[in-house]
Amino acid sequence: MKALLTLGLLLLSVAVQAKKYERCDLARTLKRLGMDGYKGVSLADWMCLAYKESTYNTKAKNYNPKDKSTDYGIFQINSRYWCDDGKTPKAVNGCGINCNVLLQDDITQAVTCAKRVVRDPQGIRAWRGWENHCQNKDLTQYTRDCGV
Numbered sequence: 001m002k003a004l005l006t007l008g009l010l011l012l013s014v015a016v017q018a019k020k021y022e023r024c025d026l027a028r029t030l031k032r033l034g035m036d037g038y039k040g041v042s043l044a045d046w047m048c049l050a051y052k053e054s055t056y057n058t059k060a061k062n063y064n065p066k067d068k069s070t071d072y073g074i075f076q077i078n079s080r081y082w083c084d085d086g087k088t089p090k091a092v093n094g095c096g097i098n099c100n101v102l103l104q105d106d107i108t109q110a111v112t113c114a115k116r117v118v119r120d121p122q123g124i125r126a127w128r129g130w131e132n133h134c135q136n137k138d139l140t141q142y143t144r145d146c147g148v
Contacts, residue, residue: 019105021056021074023047024146031148033111039118046114047142048134049127050074058110059103073102075114076129082113094120 021029027047030036036043053076054060062071069080069088079088083099095113102110117126124130 019058021050021058023051023056023142024148026050026056026074027143027146027148029107030111033108035111035115036148038115039123041118041124042139043148044139044142045124045130045134048137048139049124049130051142052129052133053127058105058107061103070099072099073104073110074107075102075110075117076127077102077110077113077117082117 027043030046030050031043035041035046050056053071054074056074058074060071060073060076062076064070064078064080067080067089069078069091070085071078072083072085077083077095077099079085079091079099081092082095083097083102084091084093085099095116097109097113102113104110118124120126125135
């Protein structure tokens, strides 16, 4: 019985761990999902954004006390404008999704939502992390030696 309980706890801890992408694995995944050049945003820009926002962590969550919203997932997509977490006041849900899908290891829906965000008039500037850390910088380090 004790062994079964230990196995159960081990499986539970594996189930809640985040996928933290390796740099080149994420670069290849984003390229495969059509992010390179999407709405004029380079793959290196997406990589820098994902690194600065979540350090490539699919389960990243950050609460914003000022407006009571939360940023979700590898791109830190905000619940005020882009997804529904059931607790953010005056949420818009521009991507038409539950915020929890942004925390999945499979980032396909997160990419779809990020593409929706950049189609907005603000474009990539919707992410302050990109503006503060990536804009007008040499970003070659994010895709170097990845074969993309």
